[in-house]
Amino acid sequence: MTEAASPQDSPARGFLTPEPGRGGLASWIFSTDHKRIGLLYLTCIMTLFAVGVCLGLLMRLKLMTPGNTIIAPQTYNAAFTLHGVIMIFLVVIPSIPASFGNILLPLQLGASDVSFPRLNLFSWWLYVTGALVALVSIFTGSGAPDTGWTFYVPFSERTTTNVSVAVLAVLILGFSSILTGLNFITTIHQQRAPGMSWRRLPLLVWSLYATAWIQVLATPILGITTLLIFSERVLHLGLFDPSRGGDPLLYQHLFWIYSHPAVYIMILPAMGVISEIIPVFAHKKIFGYKMIAFSSLAIAFFGSLVWAHHMFTSGMSDVAVLVFSFLTFIVAVPSAIKVFNWLSTLYKGSISLEPPLLYSLGFILMFSIGGLSGLVQGAAGADIHVHDTYFVVAHFHYVIFGGTGLGMFAAMHFWFPKIFGRMYHRGRAAWAFGIIMVGMNTLYFPMFVMGLEGMPRRYYDYLPQFAHAQFISTVGSWVLALGLLLMFHNLYAGLRRGAPAGPNPWGAATLEWSVASPPPKENFPEPPVVSKGPYDFAPREHHV
Amino acid sequence: MSEKAKDYAGAKLGMWLFLFTEIVLFGGLFLLYAGYLHRYRADFHQAARDLNTLLGGLNTVILLTSSLCVALAVTALERGRQGQCLLSLALTVALGLGFLVNKFFEWSAKFSHGLYPGSAHLHQLPPGQEVFFGLYFAMTGLHGVHVLVGAGLLSTVTLMVRRGRVRQEDFVILENAGLYWHVVDLIWIFLFPLFYLIT
Numbered sequence: 001m002t003e004a005a006s007p008q009d010s011p012a013r014g015f016l017t018p019e020p021g022r023g024g025l026a027s028w029i030f031s032t033d034h035k036r037i038g039l040l041y042l043t044c045i046m047t048l049f050a051v052g053v054c055l056g057l058l059m060r061l062k063l064m065t066p067g068n069t070i071i072a073p074q075t076y077n078a079a080f081t082l083h084g085v086i087m088i089f090l091v092v093i094p095s096i097p098a099s100f101g102n103i104l105l106p107l108q109l110g111a112s113d114v115s116f117p118r119l120n121l122f123s124w125w126l127y128v129t130g131a132l133v134a135l136v137s138i139f140t141g142s143g144a145p146d147t148g149w150t151f152y153v154p155f156s157e158r159t160t161t162n163v164s165v166a167v168l169a170v171l172i173l174g175f176s177s178i179l180t181g182l183n184f185i186t187t188i189h190q191q192r193a194p195g196m197s198w199r200r201l202p203l204l205v206w207s208l209y210a211t212a213w214i215q216v217l218a219t220p221i222l223g224i225t226t227l228l229i230f231s232e233r234v235l236h237l238g239l240f241d242p243s244r245g246g247d248p249l250l251y252q253h254l255f256w257i258y259s260h261p262a263v264y265i266m267i268l269p270a271m272g273v274i275s276e277i278i279p280v281f282a283h284k285k286i287f288g289y290k291m292i293a294f295s296s297l298a299i300a301f302f303g304s305l306v307w308a309h310h311m312f313t314s315g316m317s318d319v320a321v322l323v324f325s326f327l328t329f330i331v332a333v334p335s336a337i338k339v340f341n342w343l344s345t346l347y348k349g350s351i352s353l354e355p356p357l358l359y360s361l362g363f364i365l366m367f368s369i370g371g372l373s374g375l376v377q378g379a380a381g382a383d384i385h386v387h388d389t390y391f392v393v394a395h396f397h398y399v400i401f402g403g404t405g406l407g408m409f410a411a412m413h414f415w416f417p418k419i420f421g422r423m424y425h426r427g428r429a430a431w432a433f434g435i436i437m438v439g440m441n442t443l444y445f446p447m448f449v450m451g452l453e454g455m456p457r458r459y460y461d462y463l464p465q466f467a468h469a470q471f472i473s474t475v476g477s478w479v480l481a482l483g484l485l486l487m488f489h490n491l492y493a494g495l496r497r498g499a500p501a502g503p504n505p506w507g508a509a510t511l512e513w514s515v516a517s518p519p520p521k522e523n524f525p526e527p528p529v530v531s532k533g534p535y536d537f538a539p540r541e542h543h544v
Numbered sequence: 545m546s547e548k549a550k551d552y553a554g555a556k557l558g559m560w561l562f563l564f565t566e567i568v569l570f571g572g573l574f575l576l577y578a579g580y581l582h583r584y585r586a587d588f589h590q591a592a593r594d595l596n597t598l599l600g601g602l603n604t605v606i607l608l609t610s611s612l613c614v615a616l617a618v619t620a621l622e623r624g625r626q627g628q629c630l631l632s633l634a635l636t637v638a639l640g641l642g643f644l645v646n647k648f649f650e651w652s653a654k655f656s657h658g659l660y661p662g663s664a665h666l667h668q669l670p671p672g673q674e675v676f677f678g679l680y681f682a683m684t685g686l687h688g689v690h691v692l693v694g695a696g697l698l699s700t701v702t703l704m705v706r707r708g709r710v711r712q713e714d715f716v717i718l719e720n721a722g723l724y725w726h727v728v729d730l731i732w733i734f735l736f737p738l739f740y741l742i743t
Contacts, residue, residue: 183558185557224571237661254572
């Protein structure tokens with residue numbers, strides 16, 4: 001992706017210009033330029049996304065008909081484990097912060113780079129190392145991990161598959177995530193341009209700020225949890241082993257203390273992206289700036305206190321269940337604040353229905369469905385019924401794929417002309433969006449129904465009563481894949497042959513649009529002085 | 545890699561954030577400790593008697609002294625006394641290594657009594673005692689790794705001070721390494737009573 005931009009009819013290529021005296025690949029993988037690092041991340045994340053999608057398609061293909069079809073049960077177990085590990089730790093967690101966050105954060109702050117550029121490059125190297133170790137865990141030892149991405153004990157302690165290596169990969173990836181978060185917090189505190197007060201921060205920056213705090217404060221718990229699984233397996237510490245006095249429930253607590261806040265690491269940056277896009281295409285100042293910024297922090301805070309809602313059926317006290325259920329409902333409030341503010345921004349706006357806005361609207365729809373279905377599981381009583389069923393799978397994919405995924409695609413369509421200086425085919429982008437939406441809903445909505453009817457997640461086989469819904473769901477996976485192919489093809493074509501886009505094709509007001517596209521290597525030829533807010537748009541001229 | 549004006553406050557902020565993550569990393573283990581102490585109070589008291597309070601106490605003194613040394617090293621460089629700074633740093637590293645030597649003897653004694661993770665002897669003890677020793681090895685082990693890393697870090701900084709790369713006008717690296725050492729010390733201050741003094 002990154003190497004492909006051809007120089008022909010683009011006037012200046014900014015930071016994409018090959019560096020004299022440094023070889024092609026080396027000028028990227030050893031670059032401390034935040035924009036190049038962001039693109040490195042984007043390339044890796046999208047590659048691994050493709051791998052994750054293929055594993056998903058494989059699972060759906062297996063589930064199309066009941067019985068022992070194309071893959072064996074053990075392969076199926078490995079497939080859903082790898083799908084989870086890859087999608088969670090290698091794709092969704094780094095998705096927007098590591099790629100677009102890296103590219104945009106300094107630009108939006110009016111800075112020349114992040115606070116620690118070399119640490120930033122080191123994070124990327126850790127990410128790549130983690131990805132390679134994950135790869136090693138698949139192909140070495142006695143089989144790919146089969147525990148599911150949650151690595152629940154006691155099974156993860158006893159399975160003979162290559163869990164030890166896989167958890168090391170997760171540990172390394174966690175470290176990478178921590179360093180990115182640390183870098184972003186410091187950058188936001190220290191690198192703001194003169195005049196860039198906290199109240200003038202673009203909302204993407206606010207959401208990255210909230211995300212970074214979760215990354216810094218929650219991820220170490222993942223670190224210790226994976227370290228403990230590793231030591232349990234290798235040293236037989238026995239801390240989670242009931243036969244040695246340990247308690248598996250404490251593993252679940254530790255795991256979710258990280259892994260629940262982690263879903264806010266996944267969704268908050270996407271919310272930031274949507275908050276950037278909507279005012280631009282409504283051509284109207286964002287409604288409720290302060291509340292959107294505040295709700296990001298509120299989500300980060302309350303989201304850290306709800307982890308045990310994953311454990312309602314695990315055997316906690318009733319008091320704990322009620323407290324965590326209540327706190328879970330509280331998180332819905334700041335999330336709803338955001339949705340209402342986006343809709344209010346659109347209300348009476350001068351709306352241009354460009355691809356980035358389409359994907360953002362898709363986000364709002366899918367996130368609302370996913371978010372509300374989350375409350376069904378947050379309610380302690382209802383959760384007993386839907387726990388560990390397809391309902392959870394549907395909920396999670398609506399929120400994370402329909403939310404973060406579409407948010408990521410929205411970001412790709414919104415900042416594409418900024419990063420590459422070219423424009424993709426907008427009609428095709430809209431078509432791809434439509435197909436993706438149809439595919440996604442056909443794929444995941446039947447899972448809500450199946451879940452309510454009692455279809456357990458992660459099962460290799462199912463009762464005949466689920467055959468229809470399973471079949472529809474598999475067809476949906478093909479439609480979705482088709483839409484994704486069209487979208488990526490369209491972006492790739494835009495990268496190669498798109499028309500020059502100019503510095504500000506959408507008429508946006510944040511700082512990154514004030515420099516050339518692609519941005520010059522040093523970001524701002526003159527250090528900027530900020531004198532207006534991020535959504536104070538110029539009077540409307542007609543944008544093509 | 546264009547050289548920018550050095551951002552001291554930024555470098556310190558980044559270090560403090562990193563130290564938070566270290567505390568949270570150990571926090572997971574402290575959480576387990578709290579949960580199991582609550583469940584196996586009597587077993588924990590019994591098992592703690594097997595630990596050598598004298599060696600543990602000695603190690604506490606060693607680490608506290610080393611923390612003092614590193615603080616002296618920072619102050620010395622701040623005042624431009626490079627030689628004094630180097631001496632203090634060397635002393636810090638030596639004390640850190642002394643701590644590890646102590647730890648080595650302590651662990652060896654445990655091992656020779658059949659007390660090591662996954663041992664048959666441990667498995668015959670009541671479950672609470674087995675968990676106690678599981679936590680003991682996990683937490684002091686992870687802490688030992690941190691001492692090792694800290695000693696390595698301080699040795700590197702010592703070299704940098706000698707070569708003048710860290711000096712009176714630019715000593716944030718020394719300060720940050722010192723902060724790291726203090727956190728390693730701080731964690732031990734909590735580990736010591738939790739394992740040695742709860743008999």
